[in-house]
Amino acid sequence: MPPKRPRDDDVARPAKKQRKGFSVGPANLPDGTHKRKVQKIKRDLIHKAKLRKSYAKIKAREDATEPGRSVYEHADGEEETEEPSEPVPEPTLEPHPDRVKLFEHDSLELKESIGHARRKKRPRPQPYKNEAELAQKHKEEAEARRKVREDAAKERHTRLAERERLRKAMAKARSGPDGKRKLGRESTVLLEKVKRLVGNA
Incomplete structure (x- = not known):
């Protein structure tokens, strides 16, 4: 079969090209901060382009309503001087009321958004929170055990020192210059022993 003959309408009208949208940044960004930033930039660009387009339309409409002046209207370099109908106000440093x-x-x-941001501020997630708490607990337990050991060692050391002192005192009381016992010295040592025994009981 021979190919169909193109219609006259088809020849006059060229095929409509499919326009491809523009892209900002790489196309394969993962979801996250960078992708949101790129999307925000694209939205801003589209918004600005729409604003420019609408401004151009409004300006074209205003230009169409106003009669256009030609450069050649004033011949021989004559200049028209227009007297201002009302005096021009002097510039002031205060901003316009609308701007204020x-x-x-x-x-x-801005204040409201800052207030909301402060109220909605959440604590940062801590991935190893349980492990950190467990380690802290172990550390406190080890510290308590070490303190108990140190206290026991100190007590044992004081007991040994006291026992050594009493032994020396008894040895002194028993050995006089002539080998006789010194009852005065021995009695003080024995009295201290009795006091300690009664105190423990």
Whole structure:
């Protein structure tokens, strides 16, 4: 079969090209901060382009309503001097009232958003929280055991020192210059022994 003859309408009208949208940044970004940032940039670009387009339309509409002036209207370099109908106000340093209202509105919104951000601030997630708590618990237990051991060692050391002192005192009391016992010295040592025994009981 021979190919179909193209219609006259098809020849006059070229095939419509499918326009491909523009892209910002790499296409294979994973979900996360970078992808959201790229998407935000793209949204901003689209918004600005729409604003420019709408501005151009409005400007074209205004230009169409106003009669256009030609450069050649004024011949021989004549210049038209227009007298201002009302005096031009002197420039002041104070901003326009509308601008002041806008600043106040923006500052209120900013304060509210900061307040919400402060209230909604959550603690950062700690991935090893349980392990850290367990390690802290073990550390405290080991510290307690070490303290008990140290206290026991100190007590044992004081007991040994006391026993050694009593032994030496008894040895001194028993060995006089002539080999006789010194009852005065021995009695003080024995009295200390009795006091310690009664105190423990």
